[in-house]
Amino acid sequence: MIEFSPEVIRTVIRTASLIGxxxxxxxxxxxxxxxxxxxxxxxxxxxxxPQARGAIITTMLLGQIISGSTGIYSLVIAIFLVFNT
Amino acid sequence: MNPGPQIKFYLFNKEYLPVTDTLIVGWVSVILILILAKYLTSNLKMRPEGKQNVAEMIIELIYDQIEPMLPNEGWRFLPFIATIFIYVGFSNLIGLVPGVTSPTGDLNTTLGLALVVFIVVQLEGMREHGVWGYIKSFAEPVIFLLPINVIGELAKPISHSFRLFGNIVGGGIIMTLIYQAAPALVPVPLHAWFDFFVGMIQALIFGMVAIAYISVAKS
Incomplete structure (x- = not known):
């Protein structure tokens, strides 16, 4: 059975969370x-x-932001991993 | 995460909940919104002029989002949705002031707002279908879908709050990095993007997603 010092364990956890x-x-x-x-x-x-340009752009932006929120979730998880450990 | 500067209270060696900068900036923005609303709606006339045009423009912008999704109930939901929209928009804009962090860049604020929306959604669903009818609607079309529907319902406030929080915090982190690399001139257009454009769009999205959740619960 190998015993690790707390410092080694902390470093490994920190490394793993940064990679994550x-x-x-x-x-x-x-x-x-x-x-x-x-x-x-x-x-x-x-x-x-071309006459429906305004409505199309509004709808596009709404859809893009809703679909972009999955990327934001990963960003939130990454922020938590970097700053919380 | 780093909670930022805090004011701590001690009474009889017992520590109470700290006052963070989120709380202070949040209350300051509430007071500023109150003053602004009082100023914009004072001395109303039938033929709008000057500042009344601005107030009507904001209200009509929000009303036009509600009415297509909740037919004939635009005026009923306007106070609730407009409160969320104006508060979130103002909180995002206040991040433009140097040294002030947006209250919406804190998960406590966004999760609180999302939980308020969640409660309103549940109450509206119960109002529309009756308490038992609303609970039963989770077990449709087959009973096996009950856990999936319940989890889906509980995930709504989480995704709702994380979307706003992630956008504002992500923008803030990028701005901090830019300030370290190029402290002058370069951050100005990026402030316009991350604080103004993204902030306004996210406030609109936050309100619109709340409307969408209410209309899903009522249908």
């Missing part, structure tokens, strides 16, 4: 793809109906 914080931000890929897709669809919608 970095890994959590991989979740930024998904919202990026989703928001880009929404922006592309909005662009083609504006091309088809």
């Amino acid at each position: 914080a970095g890994a959590a931000l991989i979740a930024g890929v998904g919202p990026g793809i989703g928001m880009g897709y929404a922006a592309g669809k909005a662009t083609s919608a504006v091309r088809r109906q």
